[in-house]
Amino acid sequence: MSNQRVAIVTGASRGIGRAIATTLAASGQAVVVGYAGDHAAAEQVVEEITAAGGQAVAVQADIADEDAVAGMFDTAQRSFGGVDVVVNSAGRLSLSPIADLALADLDALHRTNIRGTFVMAREAARRIRPGGAIVMLSTSIVGLQFPGYGAYAASKGAVEAMTLILAREMRGRDVTVNAVAPGPTATDLFLDGKDQATIEHLAKQPPLERLGTPADIAEVVAFLTGPGGRWVNGQVVRANGGII
Template sequence: MADQRVAVVTGASRGIGRAIATTLAAAGQAVVVGYAGNDVAAKAVVEEITAAGGRAVAVRADVATESEVSAMFDTAVDTFGGVDVVVNSAGRLALSPIADLDLDVLDELHRTNIRGSFVVAREAARRVRTGGAIVMLSTSVVGLQLPNYGAYAASKGAVEAMTLILARELRGRDVTVNTVAPGPTATDLFLDGKDEATIARLAAQPPLERLGAPADIARVVAFLAGPGGRWVNGQTLRANGGIV
């Protein structure tokens, strides 16, 4: 299967990242399931993909650690022959008013969301083959500017700032670089700790009057990573059902 496209997806053991990994696999791509620490969940993603006839391997890597990210890409090359698509779905969330934010929490958040995004993007820029795609994950909170999201929005704003710059730096490579910024999405992480009234209020925000599903975001990423998205480059796509 020398002509099969190969995707590296970080944060792929659960939530949106898992949906992206399985969606890309269903579209015919071999997938490296990158994950931070949940071995059981990552193994389950690989088993789901292989049971459906796809090819996948799980690799544990901290996205902010250069050597681990490099090793993850090495696995993609050694196992599947190269890298065509990179999706950085790994991220960390911490909520606090700016005035009360623990700076140690800020440092941890930015280590994953900014440094991690940069490390993955840098490795992707070095490794992705001609005709490939790099997709980063941001958040629609960057535009909504909600209280308590200051640190998180700042970190994802940095990701969006990288997008067009990296696209321009890859001129002549035929590699696209885009960012997807989801709105409220019904993952276990998002729903945890929220009562029904809060969930209902958030679901009522978009004109479509529902929360996003991980599959909604995964399909957008798959479009950008596939043949239909080749003329979309250097963009941040807000996949949020119309929240403004």
């Protein structure tokens, strides 16, 4: 047990977070499957991991609630002995022109994406063991600047800023801190509300001429949190097939 790495992955009940959780588990890490509300989906992830011979436990937590986040880290400590990897994949998306966005929607988005990321980063900085890795999820929309994504891109710009500063603040701790910024990725969240023509148009944008998959993003996270990624620190990795 002492040599096993332990990962906390938020937003792990579906989409990119789920792929990250199962990929890290397949590499031999024990995984805390963090989720906001869908208990059944989170338990399915745990079952998938354990059926493959891995170790996992599901923990419900609002990442913007510091007590809930502390409890998630407590569970990792109690169940597996500590925390070596923290991946914050939980996030909220609101699409609207800036002129039309309700401020209540802006506040809800920023509560999850900015405050939630900060709370996760703060707890990770306090508790992660030497040799550990922290990865925050941003978005390539920060650079693509698609209309309708103003509030979302602004929140993820904040995620990138605090991630890169945390990397410098962890000096002397032997902990890497990076962000991964996916491009258009074929998740339920991304595909919802888009017609086939829009999806096909977006898929043609990268030189590789396809949408990303959750597995594409999970493999980047696995590299950054594994032994091969130890010299990558304080970076934003734009995993988007070359779209920008």
